Amino acid sequence: MKSIPAGPLPSVDEARTLDLERYVPFRLSVLANRVTRAVARVYSRNFRLSAPEWRTMAVLGRYGAMTANTVVEQTAMDKVRVSRAVARLLANGRVTRRTDPDDRRRAILDLTPEGRATYAKIVPMVLAVERDLLSDLTGEERTLLDQIMRKLEQRTAADFAAEDDTEF
Amino acid sequence: MKSIPAGPLPSVDEARTLDLERYVPFRLSVLANRVTRAVARVYSRNFRLSAPEWRTMAVLGRYGAMTANTVVEQTAMDKVRVSRAVARLLANGRVTRRTDPDDRRRAILDLTPEGRATYAKIVPMVLAVERDLLSDLTGEERTLLDQIMRKLEQRTAADFAAEDDTEF
DNA sequence: GGGAATTGATTTCATAAGAAACTAATTGTG
DNA sequence: CACAATTAGTTTCTTATGAAATCAATTCCC
Numbered sequence: 001m002k003s004i005p006a007g008p009l010p011s012v013d014e015a016r017t018l019d020l021e022r023y024v025p026f027r028l029s030v031l032a033n034r035v036t037r038a039v040a041r042v043y044s045r046n047f048r049l050s051a052p053e054w055r056t057m058a059v060l061g062r063y064g065a066m067t068a069n070t071v072v073e074q075t076a077m078d079k080v081r082v083s084r085a086v087a088r089l090l091a092n093g094r095v096t097r098r099t100d101p102d103d104r105r106r107a108i109l110d111l112t113p114e115g116r117a118t119y120a121k122i123v124p125m126v127l128a129v130e131r132d133l134l135s136d137l138t139g140e141e142r143t144l145l146d147q148i149m150r151k152l153e154q155r156t157a158a159d160f161a162a163e164d165d166t167e168f
Numbered sequence: 169m170k171s172i173p174a175g176p177l178p179s180v181d182e183a184r185t186l187d188l189e190r191y192v193p194f195r196l197s198v199l200a201n202r203v204t205r206a207v208a209r210v211y212s213r214n215f216r217l218s219a220p221e222w223r224t225m226a227v228l229g230r231y232g233a234m235t236a237n238t239v240v241e242q243t244a245m246d247k248v249r250v251s252r253a254v255a256r257l258l259a260n261g262r263v264t265r266r267t268d269p270d271d272r273r274r275a276i277l278d279l280t281p282e283g284r285a286t287y288a289k290i291v292p293m294v295l296a297v298e299r300d301l302l303s304d305l306t307g308e309e310r311t312l313l314d315q316i317m318r319k320l321e322q323r324t325a326a327d328f329a330a331e332d333d334t335e336f
Numbered sequence: 337g338g339g340a341a342t343t344g345a346t347t348t349c350a351t352a353a354g355a356a357a358c359t360a361a362t363t364g365t366g
Numbered sequence: 367c368a369c370a371a372t373t374a375g376t377t378t379c380t381t382a383t384g385a386a387a388t389c390a391a392t393t394c395c396c
Contacts, residue, residue: 015292018226020242024298025203026223027317030244032200034324035193050382055194058186069344074188076198080384083346105344105391123186130192136319144312149195151304156202218352237374248354251376273361273374 035133042125047118052077052085054122057094057111061119065110067100094118203301210293215286220245220253222290225262225279229287233278235268262286 020026036051043049049057052075059074060066068086072079086109089095094115100106111119134142188194204219211217217225220243227242228234236254240247254277257263262283268274279287302310 015295016288018230018291018295020223020226020230023294024302024313024317025207025294027321028196028200029204031317031320031324032196033244035320036197038324039193052382055188058188062186062188067344076201078384079345080347081382084382087346103344103392107345120184124183126191126193127183127186133320133323134192136323137316141312141316141319144309145192145316148305148309148313148316149192149199151309152199152203152301153195155301155304156199156206220352235374246354247375248377249352252352255376271362271374275375 035129038133039126039129042129043122046125047122049118050085050088052081053089053094056082056085056089056109057115057119057122060095060109060111061116061123065108067106067108069106071109089115203297206301207294207297210297211290214293215290217286218253218256220249221257221262224250224253224257224277225283225287225290228263228277228279229284229291233276235274235276237274239277257283 040051040054043054055075055077056071059071063074066074068079068082071077071082071086075082077085086095086097090097093112096110096112097107100108134145137145208219208222211222223243223245224239227239231242234242236247236250239245239254240250243250245253254263254265258265261280264278264280265275268276302313305313
């Protein structure tokens, strides 16, 4: 019933069994959720921001004024989510929006001084969470983690675009 | 608040800047979302299952009959989510539920033969997605990834339970 | 120059999610 | 034994999400 297993890739045998605790997509999902929650505690508890709101502030804080579309690209969020996040950030005075005179479809967003102050308070806190997260890793492991993630990011770049083949 | 950082840890200077493309929590979140979507395509497109439904089937398929509570533990999902997933799996005949005679609060869940057949079809497909995801990594990198994730999993075990200190 | 197609952004609508309240059964404790 | 506390699981209620439709401005291109 069982055939010859070999190599680091799942063997034919293993292909009949899915152990969630060893399955990288599942582990990645659980880990990311935990980390996301830990980071979210910082800005939600202390500043009443949602994740999309914080992400929007994060890119505006880092790169300065930009359009909603650029926020979408930088944050990997859906445009609807960004649109709603911006609406709330406008409502509580953390962000400004002005229509781009060169292309009146575009709205240029930027942090208000108050938004910038909030941003400056949050940054060290969320960096501390990252430091905490990585604190058990050696220098080498950190380097490798970065390298491995880079590879995985590349591989998944267009959400495994090659898979789309099967759509037709 | 924190003491002097040094070496490979973020420096004081860096602590004023948050580059999302280098920030591990953000990268982890984006990566996990992409991978999750890729895996979800397999079971949603071909079998009309939601993520909670598939996760529930995955643990039942791997470990056999268990209570909803054990499903919650094994899948890292909220009990509400599991409850709803089970309701739908019951409705379309992939899972059975019988009250535990020893403790009539408990409901013991198991896959139906049909559920088991679906499970057997999905497993090789989602394993293929994992193989694809990891295909650019060397054997060493795979080992290191496993090791690093294990450390991060430990570190985040109780969602950074230590952070709860600040709640009071 | 003027409609067709495209692009930036918002709104609508249906579904999913989770916190909190709830029901029912069991266990612990006086 | 009885009743308070706990545990398993479901329901309710509010909010978040994203696909699709929509609106508005711009660009294509004949």
